[in-house]
Amino acid sequence: MDKLLIEGSLPLKGEVTVSGAKNSVLPILAATLLTDDACVLRGVPNLRDTNTMFKILRSLGKAVDFDGDKGVVTVSPSKNISYIADYKLVSTMRASFCVLGPLLAKLKKAKVSLPGGCIIGIRPVDLHIKGLKALGAEIDVEGGYVVASAKKLKGNLVYLGGVFGSSVLATDNVMMAAVFAQGNTVIESAACEPEVADLAEFLIKMGAKIKGHGTPIIEIEGVKHLHGAEHRIIPDRIEAGTFMLASLITRGDITIKNACCGHLGALIDKLQEAGACVCKSENSLRVYSRKNLKPVNITTLPFPGFATDMQAQFMSLMSVTPGISVITEKIYPDRFMHVAELNRMGATIQREGPHAIVAGIKSLSGAPVMASDLRASASLVLAGLVAKGKTAISRIYHLERGYENIESKLEKIGARIWRERE
Ligand code: UD1
Numbered sequence: 236m237d238k239l240l241i242e243g244s245l246p247l248k249g250e251v252t253v254s255g256a257k258n259s260v261l262p263i264l265a266a267t268l269l270t271d272d273a274c275v276l277r278g279v280p281n282l283r284d285t286n287t288m289f290k291i292l293r294s295l296g297k298a299v300d301f302d303g304d305k306g307v308v309t310v311s312p313s314k315n316i317s318y319i320a321d322y323k324l325v326s327t328m329r330a331s332f333c334v335l336g337p338l339l340a341k342l343k344k345a346k347v348s349l350p351g352g353c354i355i356g357i358r359p360v361d362l363h364i365k366g367l368k369a370l371g372a373e374i375d376v377e378g379g380y381v382v383a384s385a386k387k388l389k390g391n392l393v394y395l396g397g398v399f400g401s402s403v404l405a406t407d408n409v410m411m412a413a414v415f416a417q418g419n420t421v422i423e424s425a426a427c428e429p430e431v432a433d434l435a436e437f438l439i440k441m442g443a444k445i446k447g448h449g450t451p452i453i454e455i456e457g458v459k460h461l462h463g464a465e466h467r468i469i470p471d472r473i474e475a476g477t478f479m480l481a482s483l484i485t486r487g488d489i490t491i492k493n494a495c496c497g498h499l500g501a502l503i504d505k506l507q508e509a510g511a512c513v514c515k516s517e518n519s520l521r522v523y524s525r526k527n528l529k530p531v532n533i534t535t536l537p538f539p540g541f542a543t544d545m546q547a548q549f550m551s552l553m554s555v556t557p558g559i560s561v562i563t564e565k566i567y568p569d570r571f572m573h574v575a576e577l578n579r580m581g582a583t584i585q586r587e588g589p590h591a592i593v594a595g596i597k598s599l600s601g602a603p604v605m606a607s608d609l610r611a612s613a614s615l616v617l618a619g620l621v622a623k624g625k626t627a628i629s630r631i632y633h634l635e636r637g638y639e640n641i642e643s644k645l646e647k648i649g650a651r652i653w654r655e656r657e
Contacts, residue, residue, distance in 0.1 A: 239628040239642070241619035242651040243601060247487035249648040253475045253494050254280035254639040255306065255468030259430040261330040262407040263437045263466065264288045267310040268295065268337040269414065270441055272463030279308045279468060280639040283632065287328045294321045295334065316341065322348040322379065328636075329358060329404070335381060336363075336408035339372055340415040344384040349376065358567075362395050362402045366409035369393045370416050388416035390457055396424030399566050400537040401451065406431050413455040414443040422453040428538040429498045433469045440464035472498040473544045474638060477613050479522045480548050481645070483511055484555060484621045488523035489648060496520060501541040505531050505549070509556065528552075530560035530595055537566070547573045547614035554582035555621055556595040564589050572607035573614045579604055580618050580626065601626040606633045613638065620650055629657060 255278035265288070267274045279285060281303040289299040289308070298313035318338055325331045325348040338345035349360065364374050364381070370393070372385040390413060395405055406426040411434075413420035425431070427449055435448030441464045444456035475494040479502065482489035496503065496515040503513050503520075509528040514521040530553055535543040543566035553560040554577055564570050568589040578584055580602045583594040601624035606612035612634040619626030628634075631654075634641060642652050 236629070236657045237631055237654045238657050239616070239631045239634070240653050240655055241601070241616065241626045241628070243620050243622040243624070243626065245485065245620075245649055245651060247481055247485045247489055247620065247645070247648040247650055250490045250492055251478050251644050251648055252492045253470045253478070254278070256430055256433070256471040257282055257284055257637045258330070258403070258428070259433040260285055260468045261288050262333045262404070262411075262430070262434045263468065264292060264308075264310065265333045265337050266411055266434060266437055266441070267292065267297065268316060268334060269341055269411065269438075270461045270463055271312050273309055273311040274441075274463045275465040276308045276310075277306060277465070277467040279306045280471070281306070282637060282639055283635045284328055284330065284637060287324060288331060291320060291324045291331050291334060294324065295338075318342045318344045318346055320345070320347040325350060332360065332363065333404050333407045333411070335383060336367065336411035339367060339383045339385065340388065340412045343386070343388075346380050346382045348380050360405075362397050362405035363408045366393045366395055366405055366422070367412055370409070370412055370420065372412070388412060390416045390418035390420040390455070392421050392423065394423045395426075401426040403428050403431060406453070407434055410435065410445065410453060410455060411438070414438055414445075414458060414461065416455070416457040418457055420455040420457070422455070423451065425451050425453040426537060427451060429469055429472065429495070437464060437466045440466055469498070470495050473542065473610070475499060475520070476502050476542070476545045477548050477617070477638070479506065479513070479520065480552050480617055481620060482522040483524055483528065484552050484617050486524070487649070488521070490519055490521045492519045494518065494520045500539055502545055505533055505541065528556045530556050530558035530593070532561045532563070534563040535566050543567055543570060544610050546570065547610045548617055550574075550584065550591060550593060551577060551614045551617040553593040553595055554584060554618070555597070555599060557597060558595050560593045560595065562591040562593060573611035576604040576607070576611070576615055577618055580622055582618070598623055600624055603627045603629070606630045609633050609637045616641070616645075620645070
């Protein structure tokens, strides 16, 4: 296992280019199961999670050819598609559960392992099951697998709101199952995240009839057949947001290219409230600050609210912004594993149920810390970039799940960061 070492206190300056969105490409790869033709995807990041999805597709009977340098993947038919998704692979990555909808739509049966437990809290799949049942599927849980079957799927009204709001992957699963359902499906309280809309755009290119994606009501008119398609994945808004915070936390000046400002509204608003300068242009953002930032409160919400996937990184910035800020987590109330590690670096953060009260201080000090999940790892990298002395982050395989070439991207803009074997 590798660990990441960072020597902090250097302002980061220059340009960095954001990769394609992890949360877009994973369901889009699953959607290639809906056609017998080849599909070509561009802007595909070379990540641990994308590689896991390639393995799942191969195990289901697809040929996957990935050119990591160009970020182009071609998914073609190789043999008959299997309806059983490998237990070991699916249980390692929650997003792989979104092969359930396409397998059910294409084969009228599917057996997909329940996604594994997750450090950021309980992550049920009741909304996925409710949605697929509404389309006529029979679903049982047997031996750790979700087993779904249907003589035929029929369009219906599907309400997907849950206790914590809408669900991204449940919307993806139901939308993909509905493309071959007879008649019309209306998903109410659909997730509005840009990644759901990107999946819908890909399905439309394949011949699906979908309207309203990007809004809480998605309408799908069933079709009989989908063909192959080519598609470019949207930029990763969480990676873009992480670099925006890297600029501010190090008192730097970074221009982030291939960033979509329309996907970052809540974060930009909060940074401006804190006193940062955010200069927007069509496909890029420049972020810097000429004065001391002031603390601001955030509450995570479904899109277009403040993304839960940016909460940990924002906490790192607030921990070195003198004054009090309150961070409220409304999507995953237990997503606070990074608090103890940031405190190990000198931060003063107190957790109170779904809130973290951050008493910002002037500086952090480098320490050995442990990454617990993907976005928590990013928060520790940010803290390491500003801390005095050396920070050693272990278990960085979490980071590799979602950030393409993060060390070289940070190095190019002035960070002292390197990897060592543990
Ligand atoms: C996706 C993202 C993840 C992000 C999350 C919330 C992908 C691959 N992952 O995960 O990075 O943190 O959205 O923006 O896109 N819930 C239920 N029942 C369900 C499903 C979800 O109660 O059947 C709850 C969850 O526990 C959570 C909330 O709904 O509290 C939102 O979760 P959801 O949007 O489903 O997250 P994912 O799609 O798994």
